[in-house]
Amino acid sequence: MSHEPGRDAARPQLVVVPDERRAPAAQATGQAPAPAGRAPQPVVTLGRFRPLGRRGRIALGAAVLMGLVTHGWHLFQYPLYLTDEGIYMQRAWSLVRQTSLSPYTYDYDHAPGGWIQLAGWAFPLPNQFETFGNAINTGRFLMLLVHLAGVVLLFEIVRRLTGSLLAASVTSFFYNVSPIAVYYQRQVLLDNLMMFWVLLSLYLLLCRDMRIRHALGAGAALGMALITKENAVFFVPTLVYLLHRRTRGSAQRRFAKSLWPFALAVPVGGYVLYAVLKNELMPSGLDFDLNNPPADHVSLLYTLWWQINRNQGSLVGHGSLLYASWLPRDGVFLILGLLSVLAALYWGVRDRGRNPGFLIIGTLAFAYSLYLVRGSVLLDFYITPLIPLFAATIGMTADRLLRRFRPGLRKALPAAFGAVVLLLPATGYLLTVNDEGRVAIADQYQPKLNLTRMQERQVAWIRKNVPANARIIMDDDLWSELHDVPPFYPFAHSHWNASSDPDVRDKLFAKNWRNIDYIIMSNKMRQAMDGNNGDGRENWILTALKNSRKVWETSQGDIKLQIYRVG
Amino acid sequence: MTLLLHTGLVLISVLLTVQSAHVLYLMLYTWDQKDAEERARAPEEFLPPRLSFSVLLPARHEEDVIQTTIERVVRADYPAELLEVFVICSADDTGTIARAEEKIAELGREGVHNVGVVVFDDQPVNKPHGLNAALPHTSHDVVTIFDAEDDIHPAIFALVNTVMIQDRVNVVQAGVQLMNYQSTWYSALNVLEYFFWFKSRLHYHALEGAIPLGGNTVFFRRELLVRLGGWDDHNLTEDADLGLRVSAAGERVRVVYDDRYVTKEETPPTLGHFVRQRTRWSQGFMQTLRKGTWKQMPTRKQRWLAFYVLAFPHGQALLGLYLLVSLGMMLFLKVPVLVALISWLPVLMLAAHFVTQAVGLYEFTDAHGLQATPKAVLRMAVAWYPYQLVLSYAALRAMRRQMTGRSDWEKTQHVGAHRAEPPEADSHVA
Numbered sequence: 001m002s003h004e005p006g007r008d009a010a011r012p013q014l015v016v017v018p019d020e021r022r023a024p025a026a027q028a029t030g031q032a033p034a035p036a037g038r039a040p041q042p043v044v045t046l047g048r049f050r051p052l053g054r055r056g057r058i059a060l061g062a063a064v065l066m067g068l069v070t071h072g073w074h075l076f077q078y079p080l081y082l083t084d085e086g087i088y089m090q091r092a093w094s095l096v097r098q099t100s101l102s103p104y105t106y107d108y109d110h111a112p113g114g115w116i117q118l119a120g121w122a123f124p125l126p127n128q129f130e131t132f133g134n135a136i137n138t139g140r141f142l143m144l145l146v147h148l149a150g151v152v153l154l155f156e157i158v159r160r161l162t163g164s165l166l167a168a169s170v171t172s173f174f175y176n177v178s179p180i181a182v183y184y185q186r187q188v189l190l191d192n193l194m195m196f197w198v199l200l201s202l203y204l205l206l207c208r209d210m211r212i213r214h215a216l217g218a219g220a221a222l223g224m225a226l227i228t229k230e231n232a233v234f235f236v237p238t239l240v241y242l243l244h245r246r247t248r249g250s251a252q253r254r255f256a257k258s259l260w261p262f263a264l265a266v267p268v269g270g271y272v273l274y275a276v277l278k279n280e281l282m283p284s285g286l287d288f289d290l291n292n293p294p295a296d297h298v299s300l301l302y303t304l305w306w307q308i309n310r311n312q313g314s315l316v317g318h319g320s321l322l323y324a325s326w327l328p329r330d331g332v333f334l335i336l337g338l339l340s341v342l343a344a345l346y347w348g349v350r351d352r353g354r355n356p357g358f359l360i361i362g363t364l365a366f367a368y369s370l371y372l373v374r375g376s377v378l379l380d381f382y383i384t385p386l387i388p389l390f391a392a393t394i395g396m397t398a399d400r401l402l403r404r405f406r407p408g409l410r411k412a413l414p415a416a417f418g419a420v421v422l423l424l425p426a427t428g429y430l431l432t433v434n435d436e437g438r439v440a441i442a443d444q445y446q447p448k449l450n451l452t453r454m455q456e457r458q459v460a461w462i463r464k465n466v467p468a469n470a471r472i473i474m475d476d477d478l479w480s481e482l483h484d485v486p487p488f489y490p491f492a493h494s495h496w497n498a499s500s501d502p503d504v505r506d507k508l509f510a511k512n513w514r515n516i517d518y519i520i521m522s523n524k525m526r527q528a529m530d531g532n533n534g535d536g537r538e539n540w541i542l543t544a545l546k547n548s549r550k551v552w553e554t555s556q557g558d559i560k561l562q563i564y565r566v567g
Numbered sequence: 568m569t570l571l572l573h574t575g576l577v578l579i580s581v582l583l584t585v586q587s588a589h590v591l592y593l594m595l596y597t598w599d600q601k602d603a604e605e606r607a608r609a610p611e612e613f614l615p616p617r618l619s620f621s622v623l624l625p626a627r628h629e630e631d632v633i634q635t636t637i638e639r640v641v642r643a644d645y646p647a648e649l650l651e652v653f654v655i656c657s658a659d660d661t662g663t664i665a666r667a668e669e670k671i672a673e674l675g676r677e678g679v680h681n682v683g684v685v686v687f688d689d690q691p692v693n694k695p696h697g698l699n700a701a702l703p704h705t706s707h708d709v710v711t712i713f714d715a716e717d718d719i720h721p722a723i724f725a726l727v728n729t730v731m732i733q734d735r736v737n738v739v740q741a742g743v744q745l746m747n748y749q750s751t752w753y754s755a756l757n758v759l760e761y762f763f764w765f766k767s768r769l770h771y772h773a774l775e776g777a778i779p780l781g782g783n784t785v786f787f788r789r790e791l792l793v794r795l796g797g798w799d800d801h802n803l804t805e806d807a808d809l810g811l812r813v814s815a816a817g818e819r820v821r822v823v824y825d826d827r828y829v830t831k832e833e834t835p836p837t838l839g840h841f842v843r844q845r846t847r848w849s850q851g852f853m854q855t856l857r858k859g860t861w862k863q864m865p866t867r868k869q870r871w872l873a874f875y876v877l878a879f880p881h882g883q884a885l886l887g888l889y890l891l892v893s894l895g896m897m898l899f900l901k902v903p904v905l906v907a908l909i910s911w912l913p914v915l916m917l918a919a920h921f922v923t924q925a926v927g928l929y930e931f932t933d934a935h936g937l938q939a940t941p942k943a944v945l946r947m948a949v950a951w952y953p954y955q956l957v958l959s960y961a962a963l964r965a966m967r968r969q970m971t972g973r974s975d976w977e978k979t980q981h982v983g984a985h986r987a988e989p990p991e992a993d994s995h996v997a
């Protein structure tokens with residue numbers, strides 16, 4: 001590598017050359033040498049990222065393989081199909097079958113990028129949505145692929161930011177194995193797709209030689225993230241900063257800095273333009289009154305305004321998701337993650353000039369955490385985007401803390417920690433203590449536990465006993481199954497739509513419980529109906545439920561599924 | 568019928584998008600390649616003078632500037648014995664001949680004897696014919712062309728001497744740059760066209776081996792020129808034509824765009840001049856396309872690239888029409904949302920071009936010690952759409968002339984001669 005110090009000095013690149021293998025340019029350009037006596041710190045210097053190398057390729061290969069096992073094994077059996085998975089697949093289905101963004105009125109509750117991607121994935125498959133058994137499975141298979149791509153991206157991001165294979169490996173370990181990661185990343189969630197685009201954007205900003213095309217790609221990827229799920233907006237400031245750091249002083253900086261936002265604006269602009277073309281950008285009469293939703297047509301900006309002003313629940317309160325769902329799933333990971341984010345922010349701010357890696361990952365995690373803490377509407381899976389970021393801060397922090405040890409110990413310590421976490425039943429990583437107090441394989445890998453089969457049996461019963469023209473109230477997780485596989489059940493609708501969409505509520509059911517033939521129920525759906533009934537909109541369905549008899553049921557653990565015949 | 572309309576709309580939109588994405592890529596080519604900028608630069612140290620240069624100065628009604636131009640060439644930082652200069656005039660242009668001979672006499676009194684005038688009296692009276700007439704008189708290693716109004720850098724010969732020897736190339740195209748980006752409403756955009764063309768795009772063409780050369784500050788080994796048979800007398804863009812013939816002959820072309828050593832020129836003074844100049848280039852490209860030199864290129868990629876460049880004026884004419892049509896459609900036609908979204912893509916690409924040009928303005932002014940202001944960018948934004956329409960108009964005009972078989976220089980020149988304005992700038996670059 002030949003360096004002309006004079007020219008290079010004008011265009012610094014964010015590069016980490018760890019340990020003693022410092023590039024000669026570091027001396028020439030007056031980089032502070034590592035303090036003697038201590039283990040050398042990574043130095044950000046001019047030049048290029050180190051190539052992956054043989055050891056790196058092995059570590060990366062192992063990480064991908066591990067991800068394939070943890071996320072692929074038992075993918076279709078655990079966890080239970082979720083309402084939201086059903087909604088996204090139903091919309092992807094609508095895109096392929098009806099060239100429409102939703103089988104119901106699309107009210108801009110989410111940007112449509114996510115299910116456009118799902119539709120793009122399912123469309124060319126041999127059996128389209130049924131290729132992997134049912135629509136949600138087909139979506140889940142894409143989640144597996146997205147996860148594997150995420151492993152590669154995250155591994156490389158962390159390695160480039162730290163120059164350390166150890167950091168990248170620890171990151172991949174948590175990203176792959178943490179039960180909370182396995183639980184949410186297997187589900188068909190917009191957050192998973194969004195994080196793929198965010199990681200891709202970050203990765204492109206860390207390309208070895210930062211070119212205009214990388215800036216363009218990074219901007220476009222972030223734009224895709226934004227129209228997959230608007231929450232990606234919390235990552236924008238950090239990525240702008242990284243773009244600035246990467247292009248500062250380079251010949252193409254002006255082009256990179258102006259084409260990045262342009263590329264970002266392309267997908268976002270497409271989304272807005274869609275609304276404009278449908279005349280659905282503004283609410284009619286520009287009326288943003290939250291107590292008086294627009295009646296004649298939906299509106300992108302009104303929905304956005306409504307979402308921003310939504311406030312419900314809090315993260316840290318008693319009985320909140322944090323205590324009820326997230327900490328029980330993987331307390332170790334969340335606590336380590338939180339601590340390492342704080343450490344990353346501290347080191348990052350202190351060391352930002354020489355080594356912005358901590359600052360970048362730290363602020364990404366911090367910004368999204370702020371959003372969660374703010375106490376807007378929180379859903380169970382909102383934690384998902386934090387998982388790769390927590391994994392990264394843990395990996396980077398571990399690497400930094402372990403630097404003071406000699407090489408042997410530096411590898412042995414995390415390996416031992418990993419083994420303990422895997423083998424300790426309390427963690428739920430690989431083993432768990434089951435209801436009978438015995439040590440067993442953790443739920444996510446337990447071959448005997450097949451949650452989704454319960455839902456399959458439910459559908460099988462319907463097909464056998466319920467006529468296709470029956471008017472059915474159900475949850476969205478079964479929607480695609482009943483609409484995509486013959487015999488079709490065209491009058492099967494979720495309670496969400498039956499209680500809010502005028503087309504379904506007023507035209508098909510006329511808000512009259514007697515017009516319902518069957519209710520396909522689960523205990524989760526029952527809770528959701530109560531939660532959704534603040535204004536009494538579900539009352540007529542609940543009346544139907546009171547006037548019905550149970551014709552089928554099954555249960556396993558805390559999951560109960562039933563079918564009711566009304567009247 | 569509606570389906571056909573929609574399909575056509577989508578097809579055209581996609582085609583235009585791909586095409587303008589490619590143009591954008593070429594505009595950014597040099598900046599996007601790592602180290603390409605360094606490679607495109609001039610060497611920092613020059614070799615001692617070894618090659619000798621024959622400088623051709625085609626001039627027509629250039630009484631006002633010809634003496635200065637001669638002065639600049641002979642005063643270049645290069646040994647006089649390695650330079651010879653030929654002012655090329657047609658016999659009827661007695662004014663320019665007189666002024667040139669006056670200057671030669673003056674130089675002779677100082678002991679400078681390497682300037683001469685070549686006069687030709689046969690048809691056609693145009694630049695390529697003049698160049699061909701002068702070629703037999705040249706005797707030096709390298710033949711080069713400058714236009715009468717060119718502002719030549721004194722080190723240009725030393726620079727080309729170095730590049731030709733170091734890189735072992737027989738053809739060098741050095742940068743030409745319009746400078747007056749603030750004088751008319753279209754000048755900033757015109758200046759930036761040159762900037763992106765020479766600084767970025769030509770490098771790509773040189774690398775791929777299909778390069779339309781510029782009309783001046785271009786250097787050839789004399790024996791190569793003789794072997795290729797000189798210029799095409801009947802071509803309106805004889806420079807582009809020669810470039811493609813050079814490429815077809817398998818000659819490597821080195822492009823040097825170094826902000827420090829560019830030949831400085833001015834944008835055409837009036838819109839009328841600008842349109843006529845652009846019409847000539849467009850028609851020249853059309854002629855060259857029809858002539859079929861591009862078919863003689865060795866590889867398919869070269870052939871395709873040459874075809875693509877030459878067919879560009881046709882595309883430009885289409886693009887202008889599309890701009891009008893799409894505007895109308897946006898306002899009046901109700902098309903399905905998806906079709907509308909797709910037909911929006913070319914507009915997005917045009918916006919990307921504008922962003923790139925706005926950045927280019929800053930790059931350009933920075934490189935030449937000027938100061939770009941937000942006001943200049945705003946002016947550019949306002950001028951941008953009309954400018955595209957003017958380019959389109961010129962392309963359409965060229966198409967019409969080409970179809971009706973009017974391929975003469977005479978007409979344009981007559982118009983220039985009959986007016987009291989200075990003659991049209993004779994540099995055709997694109």
